[in-house]
Amino acid sequence: MNYGIVLKVLGSLLIVLGFLMVPSYIIALVESGPDRTPFLLTITLTLAIGLFLFLKERKEKSISAKDGLAIVALGWVVASILGALPLYLSGVTENYVDAFFEIVSGFTTTGATILTDIESMPAGIAFWRSFTHWIGGMGILVFTLALLPALGIGGFQIFKAEAPGPVAGKIAPRLKDTAKILYITYITITLAEVILLVIGGMSIFDAFIHTFGTVGTGGFSNKADSVGAYSSSYIHVVISVFMVASGVNFALYYSFFRGKVTDLFKDEEFRLYLGIIALATLAITVDLWLVSYHNLFYSLRDAFFQVSSIITSTGYGTADFNQWPTFTKGILLLLMFIGASAGSTGGGMKVIRILVMLKLIKREVGKLYHPRAVMPVKVNNKVMNNETIARINSFLALYMVLFIVSTLIISLEQIDLISAGTAVAATLGNIGPGLELVGPVENYAFFSIPSKLWLSLLMLLGRLELFTIIALIAPKNWRIDV
Amino acid sequence: MKAMIVGAGKLGAKLAEFFVAENIDVTVMDSNTKVLERLNEHLDVLTVTANGIDIKMMRDLNVETYDLLVGSTENDETNTLICTLAKKLGCKQTIARIRNPEYMQQIDFLKAELGIDHIINPDLATAIAMEKYLMKSYSFYTDDFASGKVQMVDFNISNNEEFAGKRIMDLVGLEHLLITAISREGSIIIPNGSTKLIDGDIIHIIGNTKEIERFSHRLGEDYHRKLVSKVMILGGGNVGYYLAKRLCKNKIQVTLIEQDRQRCQELSEQLDNVLIIHGDGTDIHLLEEEALSSMDAFVGVTGFDEENLLMALMAKQSGVGKTIAKISRSNYINIIDRLNIDAAINPVYITASSILKYIRGGKVVSVSLLLGGNAEVTEIILDNDLPLLGKTLMELDLPKGMIIGAIVRDNDVIIPKGSTTLMANDRIVVFCLSDDLSGLKIFFKTKKGGFLSELWNRS
Numbered sequence: 001m002n003y004g005i006v007l008k009v010l011g012s013l014l015i016v017l018g019f020l021m022v023p024s025y026i027i028a029l030v031e032s033g034p035d036r037t038p039f040l041l042t043i044t045l046t047l048a049i050g051l052f053l054f055l056k057e058r059k060e061k062s063i064s065a066k067d068g069l070a071i072v073a074l075g076w077v078v079a080s081i082l083g084a085l086p087l088y089l090s091g092v093t094e095n096y097v098d099a100f101f102e103i104v105s106g107f108t109t110t111g112a113t114i115l116t117d118i119e120s121m122p123a124g125i126a127f128w129r130s131f132t133h134w135i136g137g138m139g140i141l142v143f144t145l146a147l148l149p150a151l152g153i154g155g156f157q158i159f160k161a162e163a164p165g166p167v168a169g170k171i172a173p174r175l176k177d178t179a180k181i182l183y184i185t186y187i188t189i190t191l192a193e194v195i196l197l198v199i200g201g202m203s204i205f206d207a208f209i210h211t212f213g214t215v216g217t218g219g220f221s222n223k224a225d226s227v228g229a230y231s232s233s234y235i236h237v238v239i240s241v242f243m244v245a246s247g248v249n250f251a252l253y254y255s256f257f258r259g260k261v262t263d264l265f266k267d268e269e270f271r272l273y274l275g276i277i278a279l280a281t282l283a284i285t286v287d288l289w290l291v292s293y294h295n296l297f298y299s300l301r302d303a304f305f306q307v308s309s310i311i312t313s314t315g316y317g318t319a320d321f322n323q324w325p326t327f328t329k330g331i332l333l334l335l336m337f338i339g340a341s342a343g344s345t346g347g348g349m350k351v352i353r354i355l356v357m358l359k360l361i362k363r364e365v366g367k368l369y370h371p372r373a374v375m376p377v378k379v380n381n382k383v384m385n386n387e388t389i390a391r392i393n394s395f396l397a398l399y400m401v402l403f404i405v406s407t408l409i410i411s412l413e414q415i416d417l418i419s420a421g422t423a424v425a426a427t428l429g430n431i432g433p434g435l436e437l438v439g440p441v442e443n444y445a446f447f448s449i450p451s452k453l454w455l456s457l458l459m460l461l462g463r464l465e466l467f468t469i470i471a472l473i474a475p476k477n478w479r480i481d482v
Numbered sequence: 483m484k485a486m487i488v489g490a491g492k493l494g495a496k497l498a499e500f501f502v503a504e505n506i507d508v509t510v511m512d513s514n515t516k517v518l519e520r521l522n523e524h525l526d527v528l529t530v531t532a533n534g535i536d537i538k539m540m541r542d543l544n545v546e547t548y549d550l551l552v553g554s555t556e557n558d559e560t561n562t563l564i565c566t567l568a569k570k571l572g573c574k575q576t577i578a579r580i581r582n583p584e585y586m587q588q589i590d591f592l593k594a595e596l597g598i599d600h601i602i603n604p605d606l607a608t609a610i611a612m613e614k615y616l617m618k619s620y621s622f623y624t625d626d627f628a629s630g631k632v633q634m635v636d637f638n639i640s641n642n643e644e645f646a647g648k649r650i651m652d653l654v655g656l657e658h659l660l661i662t663a664i665s666r667e668g669s670i671i672i673p674n675g676s677t678k679l680i681d682g683d684i685i686h687i688i689g690n691t692k693e694i695e696r697f698s699h700r701l702g703e704d705y706h707r708k709l710v711s712k713v714m715i716l717g718g719g720n721v722g723y724y725l726a727k728r729l730c731k732n733k734i735q736v737t738l739i740e741q742d743r744q745r746c747q748e749l750s751e752q753l754d755n756v757l758i759i760h761g762d763g764t765d766i767h768l769l770e771e772e773a774l775s776s777m778d779a780f781v782g783v784t785g786f787d788e789e790n791l792l793m794a795l796m797a798k799q800s801g802v803g804k805t806i807a808k809i810s811r812s813n814y815i816n817i818i819d820r821l822n823i824d825a826a827i828n829p830v831y832i833t834a835s836s837i838l839k840y841i842r843g844g845k846v847v848s849v850s851l852l853l854g855g856n857a858e859v860t861e862i863i864l865d866n867d868l869p870l871l872g873k874t875l876m877e878l879d880l881p882k883g884m885i886i887g888a889i890v891r892d893n894d895v896i897i898p899k900g901s902t903t904l905m906a907n908d909r910i911v912v913f914c915l916s917d918d919l920s921g922l923k924i925f926f927k928t929k930k931g932g933f934l935s936e937l938w939n940r941s
Contacts (some may be wrong), residue, residue, distance in 0.1 A: 156523065156526065170528050173507035173526075174507055174526055175526050201650070260542070307921075382531070
């Protein structure tokens with residue numbers, strides 16, 4: 001590995017991170033909260049380390065695939081370690097591991113919290129916690145790439161390792177332009193939602209908090225009842241729609257804005273994604289209507305909200321879905337695994353992988369009838385090459401292995417299997433709330449420290465598509481070579 | 483500027499590399515995903531897996547927003563078609579690679595009728611470069627600039643007492659010449675007065691043609707000064723054909739060895755006065771039968787770099803004066819300098835040079851890529867409203883890897899010093915390492931564009 005360049009890029013990442021904390025510090029100053037000094041200390045520390053790493057003279061110039069992986073994996077860990085400091089220093093969490101869990105949950109857009117009393121948080125901390133969703137959603141290193149084009153060659157390695165989905169694609173010839181386009185789209189969606197929420201009567205501060213949670217598909221709220229704290233159906237619908245929108249591949253918006261409207265609806269992943277949402281919403285609506293709510297409008301509203309929230313891995317709740325009928329809970333559990341589209345801010349396995357998996361199954365069945373048939377797997381009329389398919393298969397396999405092994409580990413906590421399993425599914429898929437003990441009105445505070453660390457690892461694994469982190473852990477990578 | 487390259491072969495990939503260094507937005511299209519993935523790993527370009535003649539794809543990519551399209555697939559007809567289509571769809575300029583000699587004969591008509599702005603023929607360009615070298619009276623590789631007034635020579639100083647072990651400021655007889663660079667063990671050093679030369683260095687000297695000739699005559703004792711009159715060409719592909727044809731016109735006896743019987747037949751029909759031998763060029767007995775040792779020059783232009791290289795070495799050993807090998811892959815560049823062959827000519831670099839010259843526009847007279855593409859020599863005519871006019875070179879504070887090798891002003895060649903000033907309409911010959919290419923910008927007029935215009939104009 002090329003330590004020089006890895007450290008340099010990490011340095012630039014920390015400088016960017018330092019500046020990203022400034023808005024939270026300003027809010028803390030305005031509110032004269034107890035979190036002023038912690039923010040100031042953290043910003044100073046982050047910038048100091050960042051500048052030290054960045055300014056040190058390095059001779060290497062290009063970033064190899066290995067370096068790219070290391071930069072992304074280490075970058076996320078280091079950003080979380082430093083980003084957790086304000087929470088710990090201001091006494092919002094009792095110990096550092098809790099703060100780390102909370103911020104990893106923020107950056108990875110999971111939204112699982114260990115805080116028992118959310119509403120008493122200082123404003124700066126509340127803002128920072130949600131802002132990490134926004135940063136982590138599109139990728140903190142992609143942001144760094146947009147700002148620091150000088151990274152140049154090899155930046156694609158970073159982009160590939162950080163972008164969600166099996167195939168990372170550029171939309172402009174230069175990486176910095178691709179990053180800029182993505183962020184402009186992201187900012188536009190963000191501002192649109194803030195405005196719509198403010199129109200719906202939310203305070204500007206809360207509108208920002210909930211927008212960050214929505215467009216980053218995170219799920220942190222500053223209300224104990226999450227979005228359920230707002231009784232306005234308008235707010236529920238706006239947030240639902242924006243959750244769905246944030247689960248769409250952002251590259252599709254680019255072609256959409258360039259006037260290629262039909263492209264959006266021709267995209268197979270997008271169609272399957274909408275199809276799943278429609279079907280799941282329909283099933284849950286009927287179930288809720290007949291079994292518990294006995295009111296069609298509320299059933300539809302809450303079903304749509306919860307389906308969007310879970311499939312996009314946001315994790316907001318308007319109702320305690322743990323109390324909903326078992327069939328509905330089963331559907332929600334399934335959605336946790338499916339996840340959002342590739343190239344969106346959402347988590348989970350990604351719809352495209354499910355799509356390829358379904359096509360593979362169809363092909364296998366076809367081959368039983370026609371053993372000599374040549375049947376390539378096509379997505380959007382393009383043949384998927386065998387390497388990509390193999391990568392998708394091993395991803396799905398690894399995902400299941402991690403799910404099972406982690407459920408076993410978490411079951412050591414002496415809790416029921418549903419709680420343990422959904423805690424793992426909800427962190428690995430970056431969703432947030434699970435069922436039973438980790439349900440929407442519960443939190444993750446009761447876990448022991450080792451479990452919290454393990455769940456934090458799962459969140460990072462899930463956000464960085466498993467292999468980035470696994471590759472870093474693999475001992476082979478630690479060999480020093482240039 | 484936005485450019486699209488269709489076909490990511492050797493030429494396409496190399497061009498993409500040069501374009502990126504020129505700060506051009508590059509889109510590369512190829513039907514082979516693997517090749518593109520590899521390219522993506524080390525270049526900041528947009529790659530598209532598609533067939534270049536797919537009009538729908540071209541439309542999707544908004545080909546009308548591109549300033550340039552280069553057709554560099556394997557196939558002449560495909561390149562032609564791609565360029566014509568792109569032009570019709572609104573791409574501003576198109577360049578096609580066409581290699582078939584039969585098409586080359588009607589190239590002007592094709593260009594005009596099919597809307598192709600520029601045709602590149604790597605085989606012909608390679609043959610011309612080889613011919614130029616063979617026609618010179620000395621055996622080290624040179625390049626001409628300013629219509630021959632300025633030359634750049636590569637000179638291997640091995641075992642030359644006059645140079646090895648001396649500092650540059652102590653060398654005598656170099657007053658009107660400039661040592662722009664030294665190749666040492668595969669890397670390039672930009673020397674200053676106190677740089678010490680060591681055995682095995684290759685020095686790149688730039689200067690007035692007369693001075694260069696005087697210089698080479700002085701060193702001439704070690705070299706065969708006799709004019710080339712008998713040449714053996716190994717390989718009867720397009721390059722071999724073009725070269726044989728051109729050499730014949732210069733009344734040079736050519737022996738051409740080709741393995742394929744059918745091809746021999748064709749060649750013998752098309753080439754008069756060329757001795758075509760059907761046989762395996764690596765068969766040393768065959769070469770000896772055809773009197774290899776009595777040849778003045780040997781040229782290896784088969785499709786295999788290794789074969790060209792080894793047979794050129796073999797020829798050198800048999801006492802042939804000038805040996806040239808065609809080397810298409812840049813991987814070997816670092817070791818070739820140390821081998822005892824006189825010139826390794828890379829068709830890819832020659833072609834890329836001609837494209838770079840074309841895209842840099844009217845004021846750039848020529849571009850030559852040197853040293854495995856790590857450096858280039860560019861000839862530029864200075865516009866009359868550049869901010870740098872009237873300043874001394876010292877004040878300009880040029881990047882380390884950039885040297886103005888010569889200035890041609892009113893037909894006089896000036897070897898510049900720190901106190902020399904640049905004037906309008908000067909023809910300058912600039913040596914530049916590819917890392918510092920962006921420094922070349924100061925010699926051109928630049929357009930102003932804000933951040934937002936840059937952002938939105940590209941969509």
